[in-house]
Amino acid sequence: MNTVASGNDNGGGSVPAERIAVVTGAGSGIGRAVCGALSGAGWTVVLAGRKPAALAETAAALAGPALPVRTDVSDPRDVDALFAAVRERYGRLDLLFNNAGTTGPGGVPVDELPYAAWQKVVNTNLTGSFLCAQGAFRLMKAQAPVGGRIINNGSVSAHAPRPDSVAYTATKHAVTGLTKSLSLDGRPYRIACGQIDIGNAASDMTERMRSGVPQANGELMAEPVMDVADVARTVLHMAELPLEANVQFATVLATTMPYIGRG
Template sequence: MSSTLTITPPARIALVTGAGSGIGKACALALLQAGWTVVFSGRRADTLVSAIAESGVAADRAWAATTDVTDADAVAGLFDQIRQRHGRLDLLFNNAGIFTAGVPIDELPVDAWRSAVDTNLTGAFLCTREAFRLMKAQDPRGGRIINNGSISAHTPRPNSVAYTATKHAMSGLTKSCALDGRAFDIAVGQIDIGNAATDMTTAMARGMAQADGSVRSEARMDVRHVADTVVHMASLPLSANVLFTTILATGMPFVGRG
């Protein structure tokens, strides 16, 4: 009687920033469901622990790493932990980000501008830099990085100069790193999201300022659709890459915005 040898594939390791709530939480949970081992990163330990508890997976498949992505030393420390625990990283989802108050540029405090740049852009740069270092050195070499862009990477909302500028810059970061990553089997892509239903977008249902000066309620979509798209992008072989993709609520005014 012959026996069949079952070979368990090695765990795929993912890091999701801003994983305690919203899009980051939804994507981290979806990656767990798809069989990934996931590092939940964010500023608040309580939300990270709560998100992991909600997943119901074994403790060795998910762990929380409290990290401020604007702090270069903290980011380096996070990647050191990943290297020590797992020896590699297969996916980085640069999701951490903040909105700024909707005010005209001449009323925007410099501190608010810097906060947006530090979190939305510099945070992604710092994590990508460390991911490149790890992915280039690990064996097998390579990995995937997905950046959370935005509809605002294409078209702004009124009075959103800081957020819009950082998201346009994110597209440049994606393109540059996709080019530079080729030689090292690192695939870099971006998902641009419009009106996913999370706590951060509840105001959209109540009414958002439009370019014509009106205020109108906007359609939103289930955040699960974003998570499914991220899981699909992550599941591709490194020989294929979704460089840019846009997923949005069908009824939102993006196409006719402006």
């Protein structure tokens, strides 16, 4: 694990001197945009991701202090080291945006999907989300003042699948179960948990939408996308609510994408 830090230790007083956020998948796309929105609103952001160079680029673009931490969310040792770094540097955690994920191989029928490909998606999207939520929960439960917020990145695929997307769709349905369980288990400790389900935010992961993706009827069709800044503003709104209020589920999508009625 490599860390590069800026910012001040708050000492864990009764009122946080800084608001500390961990964002996974912070090196690009939605993660980078959310880091920018949080930093612009005065948050100190811990940037987690697998590529140090990409994390450094995100950190360089932020308005405020940041702590880049190289992290593979599917590796329990990396996740433990990530939250140990947060505890040692800042003494508390106010927000986890559980964003890291992968779509896996596209266009592979369920009967042809290799086990290794299935496992990689599960390890990143589901196990990685669990491990990071567990690390955040431990910090939030033990700190003073107690509590914090976890926002999981779901997907519109948690409601309606695309063709040949069994691994991605199954894990995003599972993330919804994780969100509900965390919401319930966090109640005694003022830990709020919500989920944002995103459809067609413009990023490297969704670049293929512009050229055409398979539809349920077998046709190939280009799909509209939206700016990741629209997602970031929604996450910021969820993050800045008082812990007495929670957005349990939010769906943000390109207005005319084939989602309502798809299938």
